[in-house]
Amino acid sequence: MPARSIASLSLSFGLVSIPVKLYTATESSSEVRFHLLAPDGSRVKQQYISEKTGAVVERSSMNKGYEFDKDRFVVFSSDELKALEDAASHVVEIMAFIPEKAVNPVFYDKAYYIAPDKRGGKPYNLLQQALEKSGRCALAKWASRGKTRIVQVRPEQDGLVFQQLLYADEVRSLGDLHVEHVQVSDAELKLALQIIEQGAEDNYDPAAYEDEEKKRILAAIDEKIEGKEVITQEAVESTRGGGQVIDLMDALRASLKGGGEKTKSATAPRRKGAEPVTEIPVAPKTRKPAARATKSPAEAPAKVRARK
Incomplete structure (x- = not known):
């Protein structure tokens, strides 16, 4: 608490x-925050500029207005807004x-x-x-x-x-997207349910997952502090044929056999009359041992903490 x-x-x-x-x-x-800096390394500050005169406007002299028509505003003072x-x-x-x-x-x-x-x-x-x-x-x-x-x-x-x-x-309505509802066969639904059961877990354990991006950023910050060059990692391309048109039943069977990995059956020619679909790769879970998830703030990179 x-x-x-x-x-x-x-x-x-x-x-x-x-x-x-x-x-x-x-x-x-807990998010890693960066500051905007000028070319000379000094921090920059934000200013408000009048569109009409180009002059800097101090926040204390500003009013708030509602645009009810193009470039036409009704203005409210701070006291008027407070009363509402x-x-x-x-x-x-x-x-x-x-x-x-x-x-x-x-x-x-x-x-x-x-x-x-x-x-x-x-x-x-x-x-x-x-x-x-x-x-x-x-x-x-x-x-x-x-x-x-x-x-x-x-x-x-x-x-x-x-x-x-x-x-x-x-909150936007999902119905506004007009999602197309396509009939699926009982066999396709059965295989999909088997895939779900294959990857089912009883509950969600947030401690089993970690922010990989934050971990990379903190490691890069430590390298910068130590004067090392940060090595840019190239994105690893998926080997699962993300845009390949395949047969849905073959893809479902392949998912059950190899945990979603591409197999010969997944790339086989479609059966006559079978509906073509585009395979959507499912990103594997990024997990870490639960024991590491209980890491206290004191175990964060020392050099980063010292500069917060």
Whole structure:
């Protein structure tokens, strides 16, 4: 659990009020960040330039405007915009209890954790256990930073997750893509299910995977610090015939036989009347031993940490 909370809230559960503290659930600072530099090696700063006069405009003298027509704006002052904002509230009101899987993950926005504050332990645990036993999660309203947001409160083994949700108009519809629906045979479906079963795992273990790109970047940074030349690796081309037109049944059988590797059957001529398809290579999983995944920040490259 993060050491410092970002807000103190009161979760309203019927007539019960649960004092909680809010914590961020994700860490964006783990990303390797680069700064923009001038040719002389000094850092550069951003400036705003007036399109009309070309003069530099200070942020303190700027206004915000909405473009309602081409190059026509209605201007709002800071006070006018502040008056339109929802008043922040420390009370999070639960509106409904819905099945735990009722929210499509595409609506998930930022995730937080909530932990009980002083005298909140018993009602907090009561809500957590009641949600677990019922198989439901809570939908609540949360007014923060000038906007009312919808959040999902769902139980996990160690506590409650406070999941901010997107509104309907913030999520595009998959139906807008007009995906073509093509009939598949029972034999093709059976083979596809066998491939899925062949690669099936009981659950997702995030510790079994690592950010390979970040690992390469940190290694390159260390090399730069030590004055070494960074060797550029050429991209390895797939040997699986990514754009080759093959028979779907042959590709499915080959996937079962060789774990997806190209075989003679995969490149054989199509049977008469068989539907041609384009093979889509599936990238192999990049895994690492679970023991390495528990690496603490203290084990990161020393030279990189020293320059953060």
